Amino acid sequence: MLAWLHRLASPKRFHGLAGFFITWCGWGALVLFASGLYYSLFNSPPDYQQGESIRIMYIHVPAAWNSMFIYITMAIASLFVLVWRIKAAAAVARACAPLGAMFTFLALATGSLWGKPMWGAWWVWDARLTSELILLFLYLGFMALQSAIEDKDAAARAAGVLAIVGIINIPIIYYSVEWWNTLHQGATITLSEKPKMNTDMFISLILMSLAFKFYFVVAVLRKARNEMLEREQNSQWVKEMLGGSDERK
Amino acid sequence: MNPKQRNRLILITVIVVCVGIAVTLAGIALKENINLFYNPTQIAAGEVPKDASFRVGGLVVEGSVRRNPGDLKVTFELTDGAEQVTVHYEGILPDLFREGQGIIAQGRMNAEGHVNASEVLAKHDETYMPPEVQDALDKAGNIEDAAAPGTSSKPAKGY
Numbered sequence: 552m553l554a555w556l557h558r559l560a561s562p563k564r565f566h567g568l569a570g571f572f573i574t575w576c577g578w579g580a581l582v583l584f585a586s587g588l589y590y591s592l593f594n595s596p597p598d599y600q601q602g603e604s605i606r607i608m609y610i611h612v613p614a615a616w617n618s619m620f621i622y623i624t625m626a627i628a629s630l631f632v633l634v635w636r637i638k639a640a641a642a643v644a645r646a647c648a649p650l651g652a653m654f655t656f657l658a659l660a661t662g663s664l665w666g667k668p669m670w671g672a673w674w675v676w677d678a679r680l681t682s683e684l685i686l687l688f689l690y691l692g693f694m695a696l697q698s699a700i701e702d703k704d705a706a707a708r709a710a711g712v713l714a715i716v717g718i719i720n721i722p723i724i725y726y727s728v729e730w731w732n733t734l735h736q737g738a739t740i741t742l743s744e745k746p747k748m749n750t751d752m753f754i755s756l757i758l759m760s761l762a763f764k765f766y767f768v769v770a771v772l773r774k775a776r777n778e779m780l781e782r783e784q785n786s787q788w789v790k791e792m793l794g795g796s797d798e799r800k
Numbered sequence: 801m802n803p804k805q806r807n808r809l810i811l812i813t814v815i816v817v818c819v820g821i822a823v824t825l826a827g828i829a830l831k832e833n834i835n836l837f838y839n840p841t842q843i844a845a846g847e848v849p850k851d852a853s854f855r856v857g858g859l860v861v862e863g864s865v866r867r868n869p870g871d872l873k874v875t876f877e878l879t880d881g882a883e884q885v886t887v888h889y890e891g892i893l894p895d896l897f898r899e900g901q902g903i904i905a906q907g908r909m910n911a912e913g914h915v916n917a918s919e920v921l922a923k924h925d926e927t928y929m930p931p932e933v934q935d936a937l938d939k940a941g942n943i944e945d946a947a948a949p950g951t952s953s954k955p956a957k958g959y
Contacts (some may be wrong), residue, residue, distance in 0.1 A: 596930030
């Protein structure tokens with residue numbers, strides 16, 4: 552299993568595999584965004600209480616889910632860096648951070664825009680909002696630590712510890728609405744129960760969140776692949792590949 | 801997995817578990833501070849600070865909203881199913897404010913044990929549905945049995 556993992560994560564294999572996923576997830580993201588936007592803007596009903604502003608949900612919730620999903624990805628990649636010293640994992644973890652920060656910011660910003668008309672406040676220091684803000688700071692701290700240390704391998708290990716310890720914040724974000732009294736409402740969609748929303752709303756939400764996930768896969772692999780190429784620029788396989796398929800030397 | 805890698809994995813696991821325990825203990829110790837608001841039951845039990853601002857959350861009691869003609873003063877009752885508290889407020893209420901709705905008011909206790917609120921926030925629940933469905937539920941008269949706001953499986957907790 553580990554031998555397989557190392558072979559998979561060899562820079563050359565990683566390059567090819569990433570290319571495959573970039574192409575197919577790219578097309579997937581395009582189709583999902585098109586159908587998701589159509590569903591959420593034209594083919595889903597307004598809410599009985601919130602009216603049309605319910606549509607903010609189709610950006611807000613996928614962004615918030617992605618912010619947590621990307622953090623888990625980053626922490627798992629960091630675990631591979633710290634324990635097995637896999638270089639491709641370091642590149643993936645580094646690529647995750649700005650994307651995760653972007654989605655966290657998007658979730659906070661759209662939540663704020665939604666909170667003002669519905670709750671009556673842009674921001675409230677309740678457990679859900681505060682823990683999500685801490686997630687943003689974790690991403691920013693990860694990026695700052697990466698760039699503060701000159702040696703890339705040492706930087707990946709130091710930031711990896713931060714990423715792994717920070718994983719504790721993820722269950723806190725998710726369960727904050729159950730553990731404490733918050734202004735933010737509880738989960739609408741859970742694994743154990745029927746979603747507490749209309750089917751068209753549910754389809755819109757799922758399409759949009761799949762689109763966000765596919766976009767993330769494309770973006771993170773492109774960034775990680777570029778970093779690996781830059782790192783390996785003097786190795787034999789990169790020279791062969793560039794010499795064979797590209798005019799540039 | 802060679803011994804070196806196993807040791808690293810064990811070390812990381814131990815660190816995460818230790819930090820997890822520390823955060824859990826801190827969370828339990830700070831439970832009251834992290835809660836955004838008090839329930840009417842807690843207010844009735846005298847748990848709220850006497851001379852500081854605090855938040856109270858509950859459902860607006862049906863038929864309890866009294867508006868002052870001529871100005872923006874409004875008085876209403878909040879309930880969590882067990883106890884009630886009276887709230888006075890002057891200002892513009894959020895769009896979602898209505899009878900039966902979960903709301904959170906921030907303010908101070910006055911001499912009669914009422915809350916003089918300086919801010920009122922509306923809390924909505926996790927149920928979303930089109931207006932036609934709500935109309936149908938209203939007509940059928942079983943709004944309480946359906947997923948009506950605040951009357952879901954655990955009413956006393958969130959509000």
